[in-house]
Amino acid sequence: MKDFQNLIQDELKTMYCVETELQHLMPEMVKGARNPKLKELFEKFQGQVPKQIERLQEIGHLVGVDFADAECEAMKGMVKECKKILNRNYLDQVLDAALISMLQKIKHYEIALYGVLKSFARHLKMKEMEALLGESSKEEKEADKLLTDLAMGSLFGGGINSEACKRRSA
Numbered sequence: 151m152k153d154f155q156n157l158i159q160d161e162l163k164t165m166y167c168v169e170t171e172l173q174h175l176m177p178e179m180v181k182g183a184r185n186p187k188l189k190e191l192f193e194k195f196q197g198q199v200p201k202q203i204e205r206l207q208e209i210g211h212l213v214g215v216d217f218a219d220a221e222c223e224a225m226k227g228m229v230k231e232c233k234k235i236l237n238r239n240y241l242d243q244v245l246d247a248a249l250i251s252m253l254q255k256i257k258h259y260e261i262a263l264y265g266v267l268k269s270f271a272r273h274l275k276m277k278e279m280e281a282l283l284g285e286s287s288k289e290e291k292e293a294d295k296l297l298t299d300l301a302m303g304s305l306f307g308g309g310i311n312s313e314a315c316k317r318r319s320a
């Protein structure tokens with residue numbers, strides 16, 4: 151029978167699969183984004199992924215996980231969904247709104263997973279693991295906030311969603 155340690159190992163593998171899938175997906179999202187600010191933001195997030203993968207590998211050494219068979223059906227489904235969005239022939243501003251929406255769904259999944267793993271680490275008093283997970287979790291929450299800000303706009307201008315809203319097919 152599998153125990154709590156096995157559960158942690160399984161969840162870590164899921165997290166690892168999410169990050170590695172995202173590493174392959176982000177360049178496509180950068181390429182697909184039309185708004186220069188969105189492209190820049192996606193590039194920033196793309197740059198964070200290798201460090202997040204490194205942290206997971208470090209944790210893997212700490213708890214003895216081999217990521218070779220890491221699998222995550224949910225993330226694979228989201229990758230498929232994102233590729234459909236990129237091929238759906240949306241108007242530029244609508245494509246940007248759709249890509250933000252897609253990445254926020256992924257970020258929320260990451261936030262949930264990092265949160266669960268952090269609480270497991272805390273429970274087991276694994277401080278180093280908790281700290282490493284905390285760094286990635288913080289980045290994911292910040293990414294989610296930056297995406298919301300860009301979608302919603304500010305006092306000084308409308309966001310991507312309001313631009314997308316104004317556009318109609320010819």
Ligand SMILES: [Fe+2]
Binds near residue numbers: 169172199202
């Ligand atoms: Fe991530």
